Amino acid sequence: MSGTGAPVGFIGLGMMGLPMARSLLRRGRSLVACDSSEAARAALAEGAVRFAATPAGVADAAEVIVLMLPDSRVVAQVMEGEGGLLPALRAGQLVIDMGSSLPGETRRLAALAAARGAMLVDAPVSGSVVKAKAGTLAIMTGGEDAAWAKAEPVLRDMGETLIRTGAVGSAHAMKALNNYVYAAGLLATAEALRMAEAMQLDLAVFADVLNASSGRNIATETKVKQEILPGRYQGGFQLGLMRKDLETAGAIAAETGFDAKALQLCRALWGEAVAALGPKADNTEIHRFLGAGR
Template identity: 55%
Template sequence: MSMEIGFVGLGMMGLPMLENLARSDSDDRILAHDRDPARLERLHAHPAWGRTLRGAGSLDELAGCDILITMLPDSAVTNAVIEGAPGRPGLMTLLRPGALLLDMGSSDPAQTLRLAPLLRAAGLALVDAPVSGAVAKAAAGTLAIMAGGDAADLERARPLLSRMGATLIPTGAVGSAHAMKALNNYVYAAGLLAASEALLIARRMDLDLDVFTDVLNASSGRNVATETKLRQFIVPGSYAGGFALALMAKDLRTADALQAHAGVRVGQLSLCAGLWQRALAEMEPGVDNTRIHQYLERLNASEMAAHPA
């Protein structure tokens, strides 16, 4: 039985995810919406455009969707789409009872937990299903997807999620996936920070950076950052890793809030989050997360100027 599926958010990750969603042989009808009309125009070359895939000029056109996917940058934007804004109804009002909402962005789990009962009261279900893997895996359809919510809702969402990802991990109750995603991004951010600092030291010592990267990736220092960011984007200086520094800083603020809520006071997470937040404040707007290495270079130069040997 075919469904009508809505997809809101055609950014760097959302667009390739939607393109994979629409490549299925299914008869499902897909409506895509983004507040930037230029992003919708990119879909015109998709083989399904005009048949099972078309654009929606407003949220109102998504009212008949059985499943609605959001892939938005943060909870503030997601909340505005779901709850509405002055003079503009949100999906909570527009969708029919029985519809399922999939929030695939890296939202604040506290906001996810706040929204879930409100949606339930409106007859709607919510699954938080954030992704990991960056743009390359979004394009390949090989993302890792975490999913929190009722088992029946997860099974309902599974066929759609499988079109966008290679790994689906049920995480428990609604909100749990967003919490795990924030903590995962902390571990990644700490690894990238350590790798960037080590690379800075290696460069100052005139070590061969390609060889040093090989050493890291063959040794216990290996992590996702050393495997997918150093040689590819940091050593050559392209800094095009496919994930904004601002979004990383946002995810670390979320993880830091989780730490406080859990009553953990070790301090490492707060140090990491604080450094990324300072980088966000001091770097140019819109830069990639791999430019944390460039920020460390600037920080080191500033410290050396202030405290010469």
């Protein structure tokens, strides 16, 4: 148990945030939480949790504040909007943005926090809801040594593998680029399965060939036999979130001036899938989309 008397602030109790907050509770921590959803608040209504009406209320009560929010727009609203965190931050406080935000926005907000004597680090996660529930997420962290020293004990109560990535914003950049590589691998896997199906190949055997050969990737190992071939399509990551990460990767390409043609194609195809199936469809349903008479 790593419990401490100092409460941790937690803002954002969604699909990933709720199990992450529960992981902190299991490790003996108390929480001051905030979420606009009454259902989300009710799901976390436990003895070691109290709720603040606004993000500023969380800042009043906690030295370390975790954000698990959908995107940079919502992060900016929580930080700078009415009742936001930023005006309430005190010297020495730490904000940990664990969502998938735009690196440039992360750097901007970190500078605003630093002007108040506070710190902001990016610490996006890799792993499904299952890993969030188990407290075994991989967590990338960008920030200076002092911020890392304050963040590490809290992060270890939610994650199994912690990787320091460099300056603020670097973790959000690496997360987006990692998810681009994953999206490209899953897309290629789904296309290959559709071609193998058209040739009347044994798809289970083809999956074995992929996993024993150079085509092996995380999608072939954890999605083909588990989710795609049985038609379950419950991999635990939404199409809309995949598109968002690809758009972040696109913003990185624009910032760096790199002409990422494969990324452009990937973004277009995932965008078509979201338009056809909706943002809440599972990411493995890219396979279903490719078989829908395109």
